[in-house]
Amino acid sequence: MANETHMSVSVWRGDAVGSFQPFEVKVEDNQTVLDVVAWIQQYADPTLSYRYACRVGMCGSCAMMVNGTPRWTCRTHVKKVLVDGHMQIAPLRNLPVIKDLATDMDPFFDKWVAAEGVHHPTLTRNDPIEALDPAAEARVESAAGIECINCSVCYAACDTVANNPDFLGPAALQRAWSVYNDSKNADKQAVLDAVSGVGGCHNCHSQGSCAVHCPNALNPMNAIAGLKRETARNFFKRRS
Amino acid sequence: MRRGYRNHTLWVAYLLHRLSGVALALFLPVHFWVLSYALNQPEHLDGFLRWSEMGIVKFAEFGLVFLLAAHLFGGLRLMALEWLPWTSGQKTAAAGAVAASTLIAGVFLMRAI
Amino acid sequence: MQIERHDTDILILGTGGAGMFAALHAQQSAPPGTKITIAVKGLIGKCGCTRMVQGGYNVALGGGDTVERHFMDTINGGKWLPNQDMAWKLCEQAVVRIRELENEIGCFFDRNPDGSLHQKAFAGQTADRTVHKGDLTGIEIINRLMEQVLSRPVEKLQEHRAIGLIPTTDGSALAGVLMIDMRSGKFRFVRAKTVMMGTGGGPTMYKYHTPSGDKTMDGLAMALRLGLPLRDMEMVQFHPTGLLAGDHTKMTGTVLEEGLRGAGGQLLNGAENRFMFDYDPKGERATRDVVSRGIFAEMRKSNTSEHGGVYISMAHLGPENVRAKFPGMVKRCADSGFDLAAGKVEVVPTAHYFMGGVVVDPDTRTAMEGLYVAGEDAGGAHGSNRLGGNGVANSTVYGGVAGDVMGADIRRMGALRDPDETVLEAEIARALRPLSNKVAPIQPLRDKLQDAMWEDVGVMRTQTGLARGLTRIADIHDALLQAGVAGDNLAFNLTWHDWLNMASLCEVSEVIAKAGLARENSRGAHFREDFPDSGAMESSYFTVARQTGGTLDVSREAVQFTIVKPGETILPENEPLSLVEAAE
Amino acid sequence: MTLGLYMAQRISALIMAPLVLLHIGVMIYAIQGGLSAAEILGRTKGSILWFAVYGTFVAAVSVHGAIGLRTVLSEWMGLRGGTLNAAAWAIFALLLVLGMLAVHGVTAR
């Protein structure tokens, strides 16, 4: 079993139903969790399914539950997660499992679009590029969440997502907040309406797991608070 | 499956707030019922007054007050977090302050018993 | 084998800059009611290399810079091999495309304090031209494009891998594309009136490489089997500083950004001595190809670091400065256990970009009616070398062009075409081949191919090396054809796809080596130790490879200097050679 | 949870906050000062002010508690749609009726 040179790894096999299968993997110097998963598929069990693309934390397709915590596996060093020579790898939570470690991310992106996380242009390709003050308050607020790689780690960490299938989730709402604050965006009200419905930002209980686990140190909780604030302000404005 | 992702203060604050809210929602109707049972029929009043002196009842009532205090501060914390455009540093500080004040309120109440 | 059949009007392969822009523009330009389908090997927007663009996007936006200057830099950078009409369109349309990205797609690009776009200069550029979003430009571009595509009525076939371009029976036009629905393992044949291929090349047959794991030259292999001409196939760009962290991690080969050297980073050999000045007076600041060769030469002398590369050291610039200036890189290195700010990190040249590709015209049309190619799959715009920042400009510009052209062309096209069923069956049989072989691990073959290409068809080439490389590739290809994959469950069967990846890589590797043999001079990314001279610019030729009836022919074709001749310029007289101040 | 419910829950919470503080204050004062239940009742009975205070509290808590439990029921018990709304209304009614009876007891002469 687990010792200095080898680790024991339990890997989820199956889809919604399944079980953990143990593997022995050699410990190497610079090894990420993704390397472990890939090694198992390449050398121990060729039927293992998982997903990755960029291998450097840019594409957000390799996230999995490692010891019960959602992580980007390509940027997670094995040393960081090994407990007594053991680790457990499961598919990302809160998404349907296609097979083994690969999930269906469609619900995540459907919600992204449903939250109006899409630019609504005011200008066209024929207009010159506007001068925009990079230090303007709204621009800074908008830019705060812009580096999201849509890895769905926050989505997996959020218990509200788990408990409420309608909830749009942290990443989609954070994107909506960026769109809302973008001075080039045409339809602010559309964003507020989109995040005020049954699955909207008001479902968030500020659990904060999204901010704690985002691998890029983004803070969707803050963005959602911003949406709550703006919708609340708007609530009175629209009524008066 | 292990649930390592919940190990942080904000999540614990969320859970406490919810549990206190649910507990309040369960106890408050009882509290209301007892009050109205005792106070709306004069013949019950004496019994109620005697009853309310009992330690266990007092304890329960103070439990209610304690839950109320915890939930109140938790709720105020939440609304401050949602509506005041604070930086995350300030928010952590505020959360800490609220936690402390809840504690103080609790201790104070315990003493009062 | 059962296959599902599916019809659409416009089919797009890949969701990089090329694929996404093709979808958006096709939607704008095609007649109402036109069905548009986008199929991709991974998830929409979450695979491919456009997302991995760090440095930025080249576009001349005034301030002294002009389209003419951008064009001249592109031609000079490509050592006079580019197709000049394509290079011109690239530079000219980049101006429109960047406004589209900013205004219509909603991208955030870094600003100067006065609110204008911030632009910097990559190596080989004579103006501050590169628009960027920090050092994560590609994520911004692709995320915004992805939202637009996801929110539109475009049919999405995710985790659908194209494995064959299927012509009509008379071979006069393309009928459709054969794919594997990777999630179920089923074959799906999609007919379309027009198909745009934007699968992004990807030289991942080298031991060290930067592109994402999904890119394995499928597109070029398909085009080759279809008999289409491919140009500049010897031109593989190496990035000098790929992270070197050992063979057992996928982190190895990933890019440590160019800016590190620009900012004063030093390259040290195994004895911890600086060596780049032995090779070039600009030292570490020389161009990518020169630095790559310098490192490679040092490695050949066995002056290497622990894992067999060299070191990049930033510490002398002050760890705090490094941390502040390159936060992303420092964090990335730290994640795999290296201290970039205060220590030294092992690096190695790494295969980065593929200049070669399908021969197309400036409207992205190919020799086959109904097939359009854009982005890294298309050859011509860059010639022998691609400027940093011209890659994403190329894919977004030409993806959009393809969308527009398809939207127009489809108006004159009649009904969907029927495929040549024998070709279809042959392609299916080809893909099913490993399932009836004796099961054998595939990864060791990939390792072997990567070693062979790195050693014999890599940074520096010779005739003997290339010939040896060809034999090695052939042996590996043979072994692959005998290797088997368990086929009991084809759903999300990655090992089957590893096999298919290897098949594409082997096919294209052979072309690279053969084209390398055919070019008996050294230009841009292609360096022949036995022919170190660049050859006369006026008689420049490019290589064209074509497979007919199972044999691969490589010929040479003269470059047409349609806009500017070697030794001349289109810049006005008295224009300074460069607007960029010499590196600090 | 929609914006409307959210606002109702937050506004009711804001209304309750000072009332609850007042109530807790009174209770602590009563205990410290050794007021008996009878003495307290002596002051509240017949007071319009106390009726208003506790009446408002009960109204607010009925709204607030109903929405709160509605959330919990949906998230933890999986209730949805009509059932969920019916449950919330029932809780609202229960709290309101019992609460108002209690207020009546405390403040009616």
Ligand SMILES: Cc1cc2nc3c(=O)[nH]c(=O)nc-3n(C[C@H](O)[C@H](O)[C@H](O)COP(=O)(O)OP(=O)(O)OC[C@H]3O[C@@H](n4cnc5c(N)ncnc54)[C@H](O)[C@@H]3O)c2cc1C
């Ligand atoms: C690390 C890195 C950094 C870079 N930095 C820069 C930079 O700073 N500036 C710059 O200009 N250029 C840069 N480049 C180059 C640039 O990324 C590419 O030139 C350009 O983005 C290619 O775009 P594309 O659309 O042709 O292909 P890609 O963006 O690679 O997209 C290809 C798509 O095709 C899909 N695909 C592949 N095979 C199949 C198949 N068989 N069936 C279906 N779909 C398939 C892929 O999954 C992917 O979606 C960089 C490249 C890398 C790797």
Ligand code: HEM
């Ligand atoms: C005294 C002042 C009070 C304040 C400031 C307050 C505040 C809040 C807030 C802000 C929430 C929303 C929590 C979230 O969305 O995560 C909440 C939820 C809740 N409250 Fe209160 N509340 C108060 C009193 C009460 C009382 C008296 C009850 C008893 C009925 C109660 C029961 C609940 C319940 C059951 C919830 C739902 C818990 C959850 O969603 O997690 N609250 N409260």
Ligand code: SF4
């Ligand atoms: S907010 Fe962070 S965790 Fe969530 S999807 Fe974006 S990058 Fe991932």
Ligand code: F3S
């Ligand atoms: S974890 Fe979930 S509850 Fe809100 S603060 Fe983040 S979205």
Ligand code: FES
């Ligand atoms: S593989 Fe792209 S983020 Fe991990």
